[in-house]
Amino acid sequence: MEPDDELVVADRYRLISLAGFGGMGRVWRAHDDLLDREVAVKEVLAPDDLPDPARAELQRDTIREARAAARLDHPHVVRIFDVIQASGRSWIVMEYVPxxxxxxxxxxxxxxxxxxxxxxxxxxxxxxxxxxxxxxxxxxxxxxxxxxxxxxxxxxxxxxxxxxxxxxxxxxxxxxxxxxxxxxxxxxxxxxxxxxxxxxxxxxxxxxxxxxxxxxxxxxxxxxxxxxxxxxxxxxxxxxxxxxxxxxxxxxxxxxxxxxxxxxxxxxxxxRAVGIHAVPTSARPAGKAVPYRSAVATPRWRGLLGAGIAAAALTAGAFAAVRAYGGDRVAPSVPAAVVSTMHACPTAESVVVVSGSSRDDEAPVSLPDGWLWHVDTGGFALPLPRGWQRSTTDGGVCFGDAAGVRSFTVQAGGPVDGYPLRRWQDAEREAPPDYQKISMGPLLITGGGADWEYSWQPATGPRLHTYRMLLAAGDDRSYALTWITRDADWSLDLPVRRILVNGFRDSARPTVTWTIPGP
Structure with missing residues (x-):
C-alpha cells in the first residue's frame, strides 16, 4: 500500500509504503532524508471515539513509553530513533529490519x-x-x-x-x-x-x-x-x-x-542432541582411530562423501582419502594443522565473487533484499547473498561469505539407489574431531533423501556446526548440500540456510523443488 499523497513526517521522514498494521496503528517503510537511511515509522492511531482529553493522554503515554524503550540497546531489540507528534497523531521512528x-x-x-x-x-x-x-x-x-x-x-x-x-x-x-x-x-x-x-x-x-x-x-x-x-x-x-x-x-x-x-x-x-530425525549415537572406541567398514557406495559416491567431509574440515584434503588396511579400513587421524581459517571453501586463485541477477522476474523464487540469483556452470542454480564467493573443491562447488564464516557446498553425485540414509551412515565413520551428532534421518521427498546435522571442534578456532542434505534429482543423479557455520551463530544463520536450500534448483529440472516437511 502506498500513501495517498507523498507524506513527509516532521519534514524528514518520507513514507514509502505500508509495511504492516494492527490494532495499535500502522508501520510504514520510510526514508530518513536527513541521514539518508531507511527506517520504519510507526503511526500510532487512537480509537475514533476517544475523547480529546484521552487523546492528549495517549500522546503523552506514547512519548513516555517510547523513551523508555529507546533506552534499550540490545542486538535482539529493535532500536528506536525518534518520537514525534505531527499531523495530529504520534509517530515512532524505528530501525528498519528487512x-x-x-x-x-x-x-x-x-x-x-x-x-x-x-x-x-x-x-x-x-x-x-x-x-x-x-x-x-x-x-x-x-x-x-x-x-x-x-x-x-x-x-x-x-x-x-x-x-x-x-x-x-x-x-x-x-x-x-x-x-x-x-x-x-x-x-x-x-x-x-x-x-x-x-x-x-x-x-x-x-x-x-x-x-x-x-x-x-x-x-x-x-x-x-x-x-x-x-x-x-x-x-x-x-x-x-x-x-x-x-x-x-x-x-x-x-x-x-x-x-x-x-x-x-x-x-x-x-x-543436547535433539532433532526430528535424532537417532542414538553409538559409542566411539578409545583412541584417535575410528574403525571404518567398507562402504556400499559406488566409487563416485566415495569422492562425493570425501569431498563433503573435506569441506567440513575446512581444508580440501582432510578426510578425502580413505586408506585400505586389509579387510577393514581405518580413517587416518586429522593433521594438527587441519584448520587454518574459518572459511570452509578453498582460498586458492579460483575464488571469484558470484554473479547473477537480483531481479525477481529472472528468478523462480522471491529474492530477499541483498540476494541475487546465480546460475552455476555446474548444472544447478540457487539464491546467494550478494558478495559471496565461489570456489571449487575436488567434489563440488563451494560458496562462502567474504569473512570466511559461513559456507554452502554443492556436490553432484550418482543415483540414490533407495538407500540415502546409508550414505551419511557410511560418511559418519570418518567423523571430524570432537564430533557430536544432533540428528540423522531420511527425508520424505520425491526420489528419497536424507539429512545429517552435527557439531564439531576444529583444532583451532570456535566450534562449528554442519548440516548436510542428500537429495535425489531423478533416477540417475543426486545432490549433496553442506551448510557450515559457527555453532554459536547457528540460530542466527538458520534463515540464510533456509533460503539457500529452499531456492536450490537443478538446472535440468528448474521447476522441481525439494519440500522438507516440518517436524
Whole structure:
C-alpha cells in the first residue's frame, strides 16, 4: 500500500509504503532524508471515539513509553530513533529490519524444529531480560512481533509500545495484539508484569513448534474461556522444548518458570542432541582411530562423501582419502594443522565473487533484499547473498561469505539407489574431531533423501556446526548440500540456510523443488 499523497513526517521522514498494521496503528517503510537511511515509522492511531482529553493522554503515554524503550540497546531489540507528534497523531521512528515475522515463517514453511525454536527463544529471553532490567514491559509478545532478519538476526519489536494504548477509565480496554498470546492474569485481573511477558513467550514458542497457539478455538471467546479454566492443548509435535514451554505457560505466575530457570533449561536443551530425525549415537572406541567398514557406495559416491567431509574440515584434503588396511579400513587421524581459517571453501586463485541477477522476474523464487540469483556452470542454480564467493573443491562447488564464516557446498553425485540414509551412515565413520551428532534421518521427498546435522571442534578456532542434505534429482543423479557455520551463530544463520536450500534448483529440472516437511 502506498500513501495517498507523498507524506513527509516532521519534514524528514518520507513514507514509502505500508509495511504492516494492527490494532495499535500502522508501520510504514520510510526514508530518513536527513541521514539518508531507511527506517520504519510507526503511526500510532487512537480509537475514533476517544475523547480529546484521552487523546492528549495517549500522546503523552506514547512519548513516555517510547523513551523508555529507546533506552534499550540490545542486538535482539529493535532500536528506536525518534518520537514525534505531527499531523495530529504520534509517530515512532524505528530501525528498519528487512525480515519475515516468526508468524509468517511458521504459516508458510511449517513448524520449526525444537532446536531451532530453542535458539530463537534464547535471543527473545535475552531481549525481555534487558527490557525488564530497564523497567520496560513488552506486554505484546507474539509471533507477529518476532522478526527473523535476512542475515539471521532475531529481533523482538514493539517494545514498550503495548502499554501506550491503555485507555483511561470509562472506556473499554482493547486486547493488545492477539488474545491467543495474552497471559491469564492479564485477562482475569488486569495484572501486567514480567511474568506476563514470560507467559506470552511460552505461547509464542508453542506456536513456533506446533503451528497453532496453545488455546486454539474457532471462536475467540472460547479461546479466552479455555485460557482461564483449562490447561494448554496437548502437543501434536512433542519434543524437548515442551517442558520449557509448559513451565512458561503455568497459569499461576508464582509457579511459572523464571527467566533464569528458562535460560538454564534452554542452554541445556541447545547443547543436547535433539532433532526430528535424532537417532542414538553409538559409542566411539578409545583412541584417535575410528574403525571404518567398507562402504556400499559406488566409487563416485566415495569422492562425493570425501569431498563433503573435506569441506567440513575446512581444508580440501582432510578426510578425502580413505586408506585400505586389509579387510577393514581405518580413517587416518586429522593433521594438527587441519584448520587454518574459518572459511570452509578453498582460498586458492579460483575464488571469484558470484554473479547473477537480483531481479525477481529472472528468478523462480522471491529474492530477499541483498540476494541475487546465480546460475552455476555446474548444472544447478540457487539464491546467494550478494558478495559471496565461489570456489571449487575436488567434489563440488563451494560458496562462502567474504569473512570466511559461513559456507554452502554443492556436490553432484550418482543415483540414490533407495538407500540415502546409508550414505551419511557410511560418511559418519570418518567423523571430524570432537564430533557430536544432533540428528540423522531420511527425508520424505520425491526420489528419497536424507539429512545429517552435527557439531564439531576444529583444532583451532570456535566450534562449528554442519548440516548436510542428500537429495535425489531423478533416477540417475543426486545432490549433496553442506551448510557450515559457527555453532554459536547457528540460530542466527538458520534463515540464510533456509533460503539457500529452499531456492536450490537443478538446472535440468528448474521447476522441481525439494519440500522438507516440518517436524
Amino acid at each position: 525480515s519475515r515475522s516468526l508468524h509468517d515463517i511458521v504459516i508458510s514453511d511449517g513448524p520449526l524444529s525444537h532446536r531451532h525454536a530453542a535458539r530463537i527463544a534464547t535471543g527473545l529471553l535475552d531481549a525481555l531480560d534487558a527490557a525488564h532490567q530497564a523497567g520496560v514491559l513488552h506486554l505484546d509478545v507474539k509471533p507477529q512481533n518476532v522478526l527473523i532478519a535476512g542475515d539471521g538476526r532475531v529481533v523482538l519489536t514493539d517494545f514498550g509500545l503495548a502499554t501506550i494504548v491503555a485507555v483511561p477509565g470509562g472506556h473499554d480496554e482493547p486486547l493488545m495484539g492477539s488474545p491467543f498470546y495474552l497471559a491469564p492474569e492479564r485477562l482475569r485481573d488486569g495484572v501486567a508484569s514480567r511474568q506476563a511477558d514470560l507467559w506470552s513467550l511460552g505461547a509464542t514458542l508453542y506456536m513456533a513448534v506446533e503451528g497453532r497457539p496453545p488455546y486454539d478455538r474457532p471462536d475467540v471467546s472460547d479461546s479466552l474461556t479455555a485460557l482461564l479454566s483449562q490447561d494448554p492443548d496437548p502437543p501434536r509435535h512433542p519434543g524437548p522444548l515442551h517442558p520449557v514451554i509448559a513451565g512458561l505457560l503455568a497459569a499461576d505466575p508464582g509457579r511459572r518458570l523464571t527467566a533464569d530457570s528458562a535460560r538454564r533449561a534452554l542452554r541445556d536443551l541447545t547443547r
